[in-house]
Amino acid sequence: MQPGAALQAVLLAALLAGPRARRGEGQPVCREGTQRPCYKVIYFHDASRRLNFEEANAACRTDGGQLLSIESQDEQRLIEKFIENLLASDGDFWIGLRRREERQSNSTACQDLYAWTDGSTSAFRNWYVDEPSCGSEVCVVMYHQPSAPAGVGGLYMFQWNDDRCNMKNNFICKYSDGNESFPKLHGEGTEPATPILPGDAGKEDARETFKGNNEAALNLAYILIPSIILLLVVITVVCWVWIYRKRQVKSSLCRPLYLLDSLRFGHCSVCFNYHGRFDSKFSDGLRAFRSTKNLCLVVIKKVILGSPGGTVV
Known part of the structure; x- marks a missing residue:
């Protein structure tokens, strides 16, 4: 990975673990509140901020996790629910599946060359029809194209597809070994918590801006109201002085x-x-x-x- 890409990944991880994490944004979501594995779904509304595979992998590792490995149908459905809660627009998600860089023999099927980057040996797969294509596309994404028309295998929603590793996508981190250093989630329930993710940051910023504007307006009112009262008093005094002097001038005629x-x-x-x-x-x-x-x-x-x-x- 190039130094610039690595630096970008480190900065992204620092952002995810920064002050917004302490306010409840971008925190990992765990089964039943605290039960591992935990997950962090990273969605960028601004497509220019999305990362390639290596950048996403480095960001997850710096944050104490790994790119997502999906080891069962239940886990696949859980991730789908997390993404649906985002109400996000089109944008695929990197997962931690990648084809091994070795020459394919006649006895080895292309799809058997894919392995999880976190070391998982799970054989669970959820490929879209006719995938993987096994060409220059080495890394794997989870489809999320809600506005795209259905293809041969149905809608392009949550199935897997091999893609070029330099493509820019969203990504999902997984925390399994307890080495992560994220804050404990509040409200431990029996149901999976609804993830609060960076995609919601704009809403929080808007609320904070609105609150700040209200406070500024109140401060301005505290200054203007006494100033207006003082100005009225001064105008009243000046008017009385003017009337008094005018009467004096009038009386002086006699x-x-x-x-x-x-x-x-x-x-x-x-x-x-x-x-x-x-x-x-x-x-x-x-x-x-x-x-x-x-x-x-x-x-x-x-x-x-x-x-x-x-x-x-």
Whole structure:
């Protein structure tokens, strides 16, 4: 195997055993919860991330397992159930069956040259019709083509087929000897657990993103609401100050206009609003000023005409 492929396999295994495994994703699924063998079905929705046979084999070994060996019809059906639970689209799965690299003799059938990479001696096989073809196709996949039309042997679902080893596929790991270091599964039941696999990672990421967005929105609300209240208070204060000053300016129109004369002669200055006629208040005030024998400036503001000017009496 090339160094680049080996590195990719190691990185994949590290990903499978990383933080997501601790959150319950990509964990092996065991019979009755803990009974071995355990299995890990690795499905990639993105076909570009799938691995060839050697990369998949190295990833399983680094993770403490082996590419899947299927030793009975019951085990075959169990794996089928695991894959069905994925609701996955088209994509075959590597299993740990490969043709031995030796010259075929006249007395040796092609299919007898296939052996399990984990050392199993099981003779169980589940070939599709007319398989294996025994040409340049050396490694074995389990068919998973739900959208493909049926062939001579029926739908291309879960039967085995020999394929070129450099093809990119999903794969299945098997853990039999107890040397694996994956976390213990929670909820030990009497029925096989439903596998939670990397194919579900996108859903978990979406949930975490949605949760993160909600928290960010709440934090933003905590900042905006007090800011809006403070802004309203500031606007209210500014409006009141503006109104108060405007009233002061308006009242200043009724101050003495002839300030120098008032200081020089000591007479007063009075402001009345003129509405077209002199009211009794004006007349009484004028008589009172005259009775004191003081000269008094009376400024009459013409309210009706809206003029700030006045008439001096």
